Amino acid sequence: MQNKYNAHVIEREAQQYWDGHRSFRAVEAPGKPKYYCLSMFPYPSGKLHMGHVRNYTIGDALTRYHRMRGYNVLQPMGWDAFGLPAENAAMANNVPPAKWTYDNIAYMKKQLVSLGFAIDWERELATCQPDYYRWNQWLFLRMLEKGLVYKKTGTVNWDPVDQTVLANEQVIDGRGWRTGALVEKREIPMYYMAITRYADELLAALDRLPGWPERVKTMQANWIGRSYGVRLAFPYTLDGKHDKLWAFTTRADTIMGVTFCAVAAEHPLATRLARDNPKLAAFVDECKRGSVIEADFATMEKKGLPTGFFVAHPLTGEKIEVWVGNYVLWGYGDGAVMGVPGHDERDFAFARKYGLAIKPVIDVNAKPYSTDAWQPWYAEHGKCVNSGKYDGLDYDAAVDVIAADLAAKGLGEKQVMWRLRDWGISRQRYWGTPIPLIHCTDCGDVPVPDDQLPVVLPEDCVPDGSGNPLAKRADFVNCKCPKCGKKAMRETDTMDTFVDSSWYYIRYACADQKSAMVDERVNYWLPVDQYIGGIEHAILHLLYSRFWTKVMRDLGLVTIEEPFTNLLTQGMVLNEIFFRKSDGGRIVYYNPADVVMTPGAGSLGITGATPTLKIDGQPVEAGGTGTMSKSKNNGVDPQALIEEYGADTARFFMMFASPPEQTLEWSDSGVEGASRFLRRLWSYCEKFDKRKRSGDRTQIGLNVKKATLLEVHSVLKQANHDFEKHQFNTVASAAMKMLNALDRLEAVDKDVEECLSILLRLLCPITPHISHHLWQKLSFGKDILEAKWPEHDPAALIEDEIEFVLQVNGKLRGNMRVAKDADRALIEKLALQNPNVQKHVNGQPVKKVVVVPGRLVNVVV
């Protein structure tokens, strides 16, 4: 053996060995239990960051662990290669997004390979390749045929200076990120996927996903948001025509408390009334300004304007004034709400602000009620009061009777409402999957025939920030109508990149299949047994993937119901955020590595530190901590770590740092410890090898040996338990404990050898290179990948005596050792005799003695 641990040499050798033996090629083997382990594929942003290292090390550890447990494993990798950052980079550097993307893929693949992940690279895919995205187009057309894709208008952020649509991320404090111009809303035609048709199933099937974290299921359920209520109508007459204003409510029992109605600015009634009311028109315009981001919407000041127009209360016929409210969502329900200030907090605030009547109609369970200030109990369910014939009815009865009365008048009915909205997939951007439609003046929107797929995206465009460059490419836009053959225009919108990521895990099963989206191999590999990725994907990506799977199932393409059997949501890796804001409102982010804390004099002699940029010494603003990301420029490239310490140290450190599901604030303190452990392991193995070769006959004392075996096997038992829980930080510490136990011994024998082989196998999923190397060098076998996973020996855990904790009144007062077969009476007697216990009992009468078998005695006085 070499006497120094040289990570780079042994890691290169191990990787060459795996490469030469095609160790990670996954082949379908019917009859053998399969394990499809998948980490969310990366966006090729340039370099890996620590979040990637964490994600892929978790996946690799699970992959290798299951392989050693006898599963036929598949761990593929690919690239989520379409998206906005490539266009931004293109603008900044005048490089086509395609070139930038492929360069990034090449670099990041090298990084992944150097980390030694057990990936089957033969299945690699990139979503920007026509081979992949043609099937996005193909499935889009199948969904169009089934009516699962349809066209309607949608609202987008519009930058009036650049004359372009902005992503939500490009809107900062209501202004365009490049121009600083106030963003406007704009209605444009878009294509939608009808995910709401699957709302019921997407909700119900959550109960059949025991392998998913509860919090993710809760978030999805809330997102889908099924609510039971009543859709009711307020009749009115306008322009000589009878019409109805529809609204949905979950509180039909409060209908007698309605004192106003509010509609969204985009509501047709608002549009109509604004026509001859300039003040209203101005207000409607004001509401339509601003961004489309719902969080902004929810936090902005609630404003309204009366229209002077009245509708009739559906039950009493009372005149109710219609208001336009900036807080009424035009995407949810009918874009109108009935205002019940008495029992809805938002309506209450609105009524107080504008002096509208507040009419309590629920007894709120006899708690005090005052129209001066809102109290949380005003929203409670209770019996109806001030409600005429409904007085005295409770919530359920009131809703039933009121719904029946409304139905009798043709002015309402019970309805299930979903918060979930259909999925708008049109993007006015270049770097994405072209939507396969052709616009013909005579034939309308005509699907591109299957035999003309894929609609290939030209790869040499360089966006300039002013609209979609595809629209300026005559060679792309101009085409013939497939129906009538006349001149026509190709659709230039591309698809949301969530489309790409909604089914890539299916494609891995048959990535080389040229003539179909899927083949029979998907039935072998799918569903994914273990999916691993960031918690930030808890809703959108995971919901879209579930939806897409169900669509493919209904098209007969796959047989699975759900794509991911088990889900591990990795906690985010956070880092500090630093930025500067220019006068135009534009924000530039600086990497924490380029920022130093400069001490400066604070007020009253307290010294504070100011973050300053290394290059110019000028201060930057601190933006707290947040997820490592390209957009916040706060990623940490693992390359330096790998180059200094090697892949195994980087992997071990990352796993040891915290449990996988927990948020992790980045710090490299502790890397030394990981590195030291691997060096200690190496030098121990070197010592072990020498002793074994020299035929050293030193005997190990019987008690010492028993203690060592007890330690190693109890730690192994715990570690196996932790592996099943995916708690790799304690698996890593288990390995350290084992090494500590072995290193205390001065000699080697067969039992020690077995313990060392356990340690190497336990470490193999986390630090595969050093485990591979030492396994061979110590002649444990040819390839540790083929070794059997270690199980603890129950015989080693048997002890003659058990240690009990002694408490008086719940406070720790001592310990005692008792023979393992002692009965309860004896344990109680021995505990009461214990001098420490006696001291604290101090002659007081003993009320009770609690004995927890094998663990603890508590004397209560």
Next chain:
RNA sequence: GCGAAAGUGGCGGAAUUGGUAGACGCACCAGAUUUAGGUUCUGGCGCCGACAGGCGUGUGGGUUCGAGUCCCUCCUUUCGCACCA
């Protein structure tokens, strides 16, 4: 604002799921080895206290023989909010 989670030494974290709080590491301190630096090894290390002992898991309350763990309150941080991926 709404939805979801998290909060334990100077730091990362552990705690057999209601039973010895701080495993295993990092940092630090002392000692040994070393020409020195680094490496390596040994020991110490929650806070207060001379000791006895007391206090201690974000805040305040509750349940229990016993609470980091269960219930309620508040605070802080993180994730998501439909065009970042």
